[in-house]
Amino acid sequence: MKKALKIALRSALAIVILAVGAIMLFAYKVTHGFPVSYETEVPVITFPTNQKAALLFSKSTGYRHGESIEAGKKAFDSLAKKNNWFLYSTDDGGVFNAAQLAKFDIVIFNNCTGRLLNDEQQKALQAYVSGGGSWLGIHGAGDNSHQWPWYAENLIGASFSHHPIEKHLQQATVTLNPVTDSLVVKGLPKTWQHPDEWYVFFDNPRTHGAHVIYAIDGQKINPNGNILFVKDKDFGMGKDHPVAWYREVGKGRAYYTSIGHDASAWAQPTFLTLLENELKRSGTK
Template identity: 55%
Template sequence: MKKIFKVILFSLLSLFLIFGAAIAIFFYKISYGFPVSYETEKPAISFPQNQSAVLIFSKTTGFRHGESIEASLPVFTEMGKRNGWFIYQTEEGGVFNPEQLKQFKAVIFNNSTGRVLNDEQQQALSQYVEAGGALLGIHGAGDNSHNWNWYEQNLLGTRFSHHPINPQFQKSDVHVESSADTAFTQGLPQSWVHEDEWYIFNSQPKGAQIISYINGDNINPNGNILWTKNKNFGMGPYHPVAWNRSVGKGKAFYTSMGHSNEVWQDTNFVHLVENALQWSMK
């Protein structure tokens, strides 16, 4: 009897340890990603003449917003057709070399999470932006999994803290900032209702021009889960959800909206992203 009890106790303890290890690995992956490899081979790209080129980069080594990424790709394709852009979509980091990057008018980190570029590729991207290129980030591109100071300082100007857990998705009115560049706000209503996983940052983005915001007091910001505590705070009534900034001679744009596939059916959200791309190419 004692032997059976010991076997049961050992089995339960083993299951508990396995479960705990799985949870720890999950949170580590969200925070830091697991870069398996860095692609270094330059892809063969035929850049059409007289067309501005846009690089859509969707590689992930952290949490993957797979449904949003898949839903976004045909939207970007149609966006390219409307504007006469050459859209190059990839999850291969080999394209981040000085020779090919300079062929693109803009680079979008499309829910790209974790460390996705090696040191040389990161340097190529930062030099590309500072020399006059444009970097745009959508949702997961702004979490804290990239472990790259230049990226965090120049794309975000702040640091991701958490997102709400229960409920994870909430509706809120997205307000257009009256002082925002009209290049971003053209064709948008002064406010619209949008449902998303609202990212909460530790501070307002520094050195940025706010484009749109929500009233953070109207959502439940509680992000406490298991041993992750002290995440029951928000950003108050002025909670930015899209902003732009200058980076050297270049430009950066970020929106924390964009978690699910449904956001790509929100015509106002898509219009905001399209406006941002048009702005980045001027």
């Protein structure tokens, strides 16, 4: 009897240790990603004449929002056909070179997470945006897994802290903010309802020169991100909680929205209009 009890206790302890280890490994992957391989072969791309060109990049080395990424690919493909854009979709970082980036009107990070590009590719994207290009990041593109200070400071314009854990997806009223760029807000409703994983940032992007397009009332969601040994993620951003914004980066522009954790966002007409407006705006750089 005692032997059986010891075996049971050891088995239970082993299960607990494995579970904790798995959770810690997952947390590390979310923040840092696993060892990354960088694609360096330059792809062959035939750019049509007289068409806007968009680069849809969907690589992730951290947490992969698989369903949302695939829904995003379909949505951008539909938007491209609707507006007669050329859309180049890839998970391959080889396209991040100065010569090819210069031919795109906008670069889209479709829920990209983790370290994605090598040093030279990062420099190419930085030069592209600073020199007049447009960049659009969706949801996971704004987390803290990218390990690239310039990216967080310039393309996102805010430092990611956490997302709610206790209540993962939460319904919120998304409210339009006044901005001077009429193209960005064309056709957008003043309010709409949407459930999402509302990212919490340490700082409000407004304080870093961002023009907020949509925000939610952060006091009406539960922002608690505490889990296991993490006990300091029980705060939110307050009443003014931006969820979509743009900012000037050199001669270029960066757009970001924290909306888009799962595929349901891509079924929201307002979300698609928001993204379509941003793509149309990129043609006026």
